[in-house]
Amino acid sequence: MPYVSIIHRASCLDGIILIAKTMLELFIELTNQIFWVGYAQELASSNPALFQFEFDEFLKVYHYEH
Secondary structure, eight states, X not given: OHHHHHXXXXXXXHHHHHHHHHHHHHHHHHHHHHTOTXXXXXXXXXXXXXXXXXXXXHHHHHHHHO
């Protein structure tokens, strides 16, 4: 999962890392409620490109709303 390695490489930016982890956790919780528990993890391993696309869309909507 590319976003995890980026988060670890940016360890000096604690605030950004916290936000990224929180947004990922929110995305996982949301997909657990909409689809089924484990959907995001399953998608990340079976189709990483689609997972990244869906996560990016989630972030775009979140930032648009706020």
